[in-house]
Amino acid sequence: MKKTWVVAAESSRARVFLAESRVKPMREWEGMANPKARSRVLDINADNAGHVHDRMGQARHLMESEVDPKKHEAEVFxxxxxxxxxKMRATGRFEELVLVAxxxxxxxxxxxxxxxSLKLVARAVSKNLVRDDEAAIRKAALELE
Known part of the structure; x- marks a missing residue:
């Protein structure tokens, strides 16, 4: 089996596993967290939208953000x-990737x-399993029945 990494991810957390066999447990190599993704929108936008004045008259309107703050935080993560x-691909840490997200x-x-990096993606599983145990992630990622 090639040096395979399994990446289980969602907007607030990512776990990277080293899969040395389809049947043996994977080793968790790295963990990453994005606590802002779990924050309330009001907390992300602590400095609320400003106000603008009409060109004529006394009316004021709130300026709204065009981008959803939670989606923006997910994109950043x-x-x-x-x-x-x-960076890990360039240093030869893996030869194959499986994405579970x-x-x-x-x-x-x-x-x-x-x-x-995309060329090394052997499989992509469209499921949120980041909080599941290693066995469930391995089963989904490596097609164990």
Whole structure:
């Protein structure tokens, strides 16, 4: 079996496993956290939207953010994971990747990965299993029945 990494991820957490066999337990290699993803939107936007005045008259309106703060934090975390994977790929830490992630987050992660890293993705599982035990992640990632 190639040097395979299994990455289980969601917007607030990522776990990286080293899979040395399809049947033996995987070793957890690295863990990453994004506590902002679990924050309330009001906490992320602590400095609430400002006000603007109408050109004429005394009316004031709130300025709204065009980007959902939670989605933005997820994008930032996906980019951080992708950069980590690229760095590890460049140093030869793995030869094959299996991605296991919540559907929307899986798309974000792929969007930020380099073409060289994407070439090493052997399988992508569109499920949020990051909080499950190693055996459940291994079963989904390595197609154990």
């Amino acid at each position: 996906a980019k951080e994971i992708a950069e980590y994977l690229e 919540a559907p929307e987050f899986l798309g974000m992660l792929r969007k930020h990965m380099t073409p060289a």
